[in-house]
Amino acid sequence: PKVVTLPGDGIGPEVTAAAVEVLREVAPDLKFEEQAIGGAAYEQYGDPFPQVTRDALKGADAVLLGTVGGPQNSPWNSLPRHLRPESGLLALRKALGCYANLRPVRVQPGLEHLSPLKPELARGVDILIVRELLGGIYFDGDRQIEGDTAYNTMRYTTPEVERVAKVAFWAAEQRRGRVTSVDKANVLEVSELWRRDVQALRDREYRNVHLNHEYVDSVAMLIVANPSRYDVIVTENLFGDILSDLAAVIPGSLGLMPSASLGDGPGLFEPIHGSAPDIAGQGIANPAAAIMSAAMLLRHGLDRPVAANQVERAVALALRAHPTRDLGGKADTRTFTHAVLDAVA
Amino acid sequence: PKVVTLPGDGIGPEVTAAAVEVLREVAPDLKFEEQAIGGAAYEQYGDPFPQVTRDALKGADAVLLGTVGGPQNSPWNSLPRHLRPESGLLALRKALGCYANLRPVRVQPGLEHLSPLKPELARGVDILIVRELLGGIYFDGDRQIEGDTAYNTMRYTTPEVERVAKVAFWAAEQRRGRVTSVDKANVLEVSELWRRDVQALRDREYRNVHLNHEYVDSVAMLIVANPSRYDVIVTENLFGDILSDLAAVIPGSLGLMPSASLGDGPGLFEPIHGSAPDIAGQGIANPAAAIMSAAMLLRHGLDRPVAANQVERAVALALRAHPTRDLGGKADTRTFTHAVLDAVA
Numbered sequence A, B: 001p002k003v004v005t006l007p008g009d010g011i012g013p014e015v016t017a018a019a020v021e022v023l024r025e026v027a028p029d030l031k032f033e034e035q036a037i038g039g040a041a042y043e044q045y046g047d048p049f050p051q052v053t054r055d056a057l058k059g060a061d062a063v064l065l066g067t068v069g070g071p072q073n074s075p076w077n078s079l080p081r082h083l084r085p086e087s088g089l090l091a092l093r094k095a096l097g098c099y100a101n102l103r104p105v106r107v108q109p110g111l112e113h114l115s116p117l118k119p120e121l122a123r124g125v126d127i128l129i130v131r132e133l134l135g136g137i138y139f140d141g142d143r144q145i146e147g148d149t150a151y152n153t154m155r156y157t158t159p160e161v162e163r164v165a166k167v168a169f170w171a172a173e174q175r176r177g178r179v180t181s182v183d184k185a186n187v188l189e190v191s192e193l194w195r196r197d198v199q200a201l202r203d204r205e206y207r208n209v210h211l212n213h214e215y216v217d218s219v220a221m222l223i224v225a226n227p228s229r230y231d232v233i234v235t236e237n238l239f240g241d242i243l244s245d246l247a248a249v250i251p252g253s254l255g256l257m258p259s260a261s262l263g264d265g266p267g268l269f270e271p272i273h274g275s276a277p278d279i280a281g282q283g284i285a286n287p288a289a290a291i292m293s294a295a296m297l298l299r300h301g302l303d304r305p306v307a308a309n310q311v312e313r314a315v316a317l318a319l320r321a322h323p324t325r326d327l328g329g330k331a332d333t334r335t336f337t338h339a340v341l342d343a344v345a
Ligand SMILES: CC(C)[C@H](C(=O)O)[C@@H](O)C(=O)O
Pocket: A086, A089, A090, A241, B186, B187, B217
């Protein structure tokens, strides 16, 4: 099988290299092809998602992404919107047809002290956020800025709602069997459709899953005040962007958080942290999230759950024995990666 | 001066009565007129914002609101959208022209232990969130649900952005002089306008205020991971709904959180907690947020800062001496209110 790697910007290349090392160890039959994305692709090709990258995806079985974007004051941020690094990322998601973004939020036993929450609230948290990734206000073509008015449109259709809700119900069946669908149906028509369609799908095809509906403002509160109440959360693109980043702080280090984006073609796997330009190139970035994303690639992208478990266990061990600086330890990227490789072997 | 009180649903009447008692004590010249809103108004008049209430607002100098809405399974929630309790609230905001919702988030010294955050993160938090309250996706008329598609439109104009940003800059000048404007300008055109106009206003009229711009997903993280970094936050309606509720969990009890909504006419003052139908009518609700809202009414609605400070100090004392049940204490509504009245006298 072929994995396309897109290292991207900032610490992306370092953490992606670490993840590839681990993949080579547990799945020696994989072939890798590296291509450019984001700011790096703009520098090389004048396009944050160039044709050569697009072409490489055709034969891919899975895509491993690093990170995309420059520092706040980067000249990339003043380019026309379609040339900015983030546009490359959005175009990549679209090209792959990845409509379901899976964001597991798990507090590792023994690492509760890293959480900004009180340890008794952080302990045992295990949430899966399923974010709709190709619809809503992100992609709708009905958008404009002109003179002193601007607007964007948050639109959903029943098929768009159903395909991502299916992923959430399917995931809940392998977990604790509960889905919370998040919307703002007390104010928005688009949320009324969302709620109606998610409920109808549950009543038709997933009667063994327990479904409830909550408002986005209330979830933003409760995910902090009482995170253990959630199993699977499913929501639309913009709410999912906010809530999945919010939930990601609970384990205490973004350096630990992987993600998978699934659709009809090859899946896209990436750490959720940013490109951290301030520490790029120093060999000190924490590659745990990239390696955990590689584990998700093994599980969801290549259907190799045994290898995925092996990698996840190795990361958990390495985190305890060789914590990186963001976790209050001293391990650099190389030391941590070797600890994972040792534990895997 | 005349204060219109709108007790509303659930515990609204109890906590509003407590706040009125305190107002009578510190401002004996106030006249009060009570009217219906929300579910209670629907029951009485078939309309969650009836004409009689609308008329009463004409002569008002300020409006004190309780809480609006029924339990999750309330028949009110299956009414046509325009008859639901929440629609009464939205129509009230619109009728009063209250475009700036002020939500102070302060952790009281000595009450850090109530926070879901670690005490060292909660200590000293003092944020003011300024939420745009009359625009964006909440009110835009370009909205529809039909068959298997639905949409809403997030639209802003320069005058709408400027009038609320002015409130934020003005507030920052009385505080620590820093404003963070929150948007999603890397994806949304409407955010590009928001960012541009807030920056231009700062550069034109508020050069002594320090302004920065952050993305909504990042703020959702940082407000939990490092809340002390914020002074004033200004943002559009939907982001403000989510972030202000999120920030409200930091002090640990919604029972402590007041709000003020300001515009061109009389201001609207209300606790941010819900109607808590499960404990309504039992005399055990914590009236602190309603009483703190009355303090905001004195300060922002009637320009009586001395009386406002007096009430706020009294509440802080009462919270220590007679905590209510939601704070782990035993005081009921009456005991707590009397403690405030004693401290005020
Ligand atoms: C960079 C940005 C466009 C992106 C998004 O909002 O989807 C990011 O925040 C994410 O969540 O992956």
